[in-house]
Amino acid sequence: MKLKKFKHYYSTFIITAIAVIFTVFSAGIGLEKSTIYLLEKIIIAVILAVSLNLVVGFLGELSLGHAGFMCVGAYLGGKFSAIMLPNLGNSALNLIASIIVGGLVAALCGAIIGLPALRLKGDYLAIVTLGFGEIVKSIFQNTSRESFGGALGLETPRFDKEQLFIYAFIALIITLLVVTNLMNSKHGRAITSIRDNEIAARATGINVTKYKLYAFIISSFFAGVAGVLYSFSNYNIQSSKFGYNYSIEILVMVVLGGIGSINGSIIAATLITFINTEFATILTGNLAVLQNLLYAIILILIVIFGNSPALESFREKYDVKKLFAKIRKNDPSTINSDEAHWDKIPTKISMDELFSLDVTNNDQNSVLNIQDKEGK
Amino acid sequence: MEIITTIINGLSIGGIYAMIALGYTMVYGIAKMLNFAHGDIIMVGGYTIYVTMNLTGHPLIAIAVAVVFCVILGVTIEKVAYKPLRGASPLAVLITAIGVSYLLQSLAQIVFGSAPKMVRIADMGSLKIGSLKIQVYTLVTLVCTIIVMICLTLFVKLTKTGRAMLATSEDKAATQLMGISVNRIITITFAIGSALAALAGLFYLLKAPSISNTFGSMPGIKAFTAAVIGGIGSIPGAMLGGFLLGIVECISYKIPIIAPYTDAIEFLILIVILLVKPTGILGKRRREKV
């Protein structure tokens, strides 16, 4: 009973344990450079996936501009640390301050883009965020050599690798704690209520704009944090990396892990990053092109098997969650959290526009007038 | 005089965007999905032209082969990847489309390598009217796109199939009850969209005769933007959005201070238009009933 209270924090505990193990290892026998780099990559991917899940899974809005927020964080955080270098050197203080600055600037961008854009319906929000990402990319690409490096990219200070990965782990743990705590509070419930039924949420007194903005800002903050970590991990950042393709990569992690499931995001981000890195080391030379092909095929197959209405009975039979529940003799209909299976989570990418040849745009009210006559 | 050339160039590139945007808009309006792989059909069309040009050397054969090949490809993709997901969450379909996009790009990379290939289709030279110098291919592109659009509009307006498309978009279930096969309509939609993408690939190659496996990404995303600006689902909207975006792009390239930011400006226009008119210029959306 006591343990049940901490159910939501299992993943955080596990990751803390992993962090401690790796820290001990690196202090003791030392870790290979490539292992540390891979760890950092995974940590960054997990932070990105978990923070995007906040918007896509819990708020139910589709964002295709997560890499844009990451880009802002990476550049501003990286620049800040470079400016502070003469004063602070490559100390932990500089590292932490830059991470916070990067996160805050990204959060500010989230507020600026979110405030007007969140009025839009789901799929349009996706397009606006995609546009935002491309705008950010284009702006940083055309900066001068002295300010943000322009097309050549921005060099960031070199922090001690072993120190960096420990702070990355800490950032990850904080991300998980914040997101878990948020989702298990009244603010989180308000956010999920908007996802489930926006009209009912309004009628229940939820300030929809405010909570949408909360989710959006917190999500962009952590995207910014991940960006700063990325810039320190790679020593150099190039804005061309942060196009919509990168946002989509993060989205794929969220979707494959299970929309609205934090643990799912962690697992998917870890596995995808790990497998991609492994593929890249195994498939060298002429075989390198196979990496993307395999990735694409696996992606399509997983989504079709996971979602095809025709395969419903097949999935019912082999539902891992239900099998698990059977073993533990739980009643599968009771739940303790909102982590439902992802195909059941409504995302508000509603595809309801009409195909038309009309050159005149009907007044919205008159469309509403035909539809809104009282139903039966 | 400079300005006239710029506008003609803009209309020509806008025509290409409009053609791709029509594919997005029709698929969105009828199959209710964001076909992220649409841009890559352009790329496949381009490579088909490249191959047939090398084999036969005849542009018209190349164009015909490209259109046929893209139609077959588009319909196959729909049958294999999207049809099993009909009725599933829109997000699942979106992710599959992204998967298909990756698949086409990596296949192209495997077959043709990552180095760009040069495709010379036809050298049309330029035309001089007074002090006005216009590239002939821009005029050809413009005229062809306008013809295609008129044909498409007439097709949807006058034929039975076209009207069935409008009906399918309005209400799938009711259309089915009227004895129309929704599956067939969706297949036709994908076929038309893919044929337009192949043509867009051709015109893009006339403009910039070099092709790689990401050839379709940027025009694809720009055309998508155009479709949304015009109001996704609306055929005139896609045309309007395409031309608008093309002209903005060409004018922006002419002004040195903002030229590097052209992409940013186009997306900025998208954002501003959506904030003023949340469904695009000519878009229509069903309202949710309370």
Next chain:
Amino acid sequence: MGNYVLETKNLGITFGGLKAAENVNIKIKKNQIYGLVGPNGAGKTTIFNLLTGVYMPTEGTFLLNGEELKGKSQEAINHKGIARTFQNIRLFNNMSVIRNVLVGLSNLPEYKCNLFESIFRLPKFYKTEKAMRDKAKELLKIFDLYEERNNLSSNLPYGKQRMLEIARALATNPSLLLLDEPAAGMNPNETAELMEKIRLIRDKFDITVLLIEHDMKFVSGLCDEITVLNFGTVLVEGDTKTALNDPEVIKAYIGG
């Protein structure tokens, strides 16, 4: 005028050229159960939508406890004290039963707790969370939903979903509760139970109820007063028995 909980003054709305509601004057006294009846398309749900801020009235206004609420946002109107249910049930389907009610409680001043306190789990968070859960359990017990509190709300049977929707609306501590066809799809036993429940909550929570219903037995058995609408205008209003026996009303319902 102070003794009316809800007072609408010439309330009306026009969509394009269509008058969906016109010149609607309703006066509801405190603790009344008031019925809004009329044939399909009479504009009943439209009036609910006007009263909850979904639509902005094009004519007239309405007052809650003497305060004008016209033009306020949906959430602001809810905070002022109007809560509603929907004709087609709108629950938070992917959330447990208790969470549905907790969402309703979250805007009450007594459970104030800011984002910072929630994220960093300050003592205030635990205090309000405990208080909210206790209150939610209390509400669920009234509606016989306590046992199912951890179930997914979409897994509840239909009748219980209706009850949960009412419980969620009540959680926002309204002074006026709007029920849109609460008995739709219920069998006679459930309907009788629902009538009891509505009376019970009126007394227990000291609220006023305005409801839309097609079941005339339900209306005549429960409502103190009614307004009959037809084609967006008020046909008859007043005492339930008299109004229902009015020849105009009978004509509107069975034609002729």
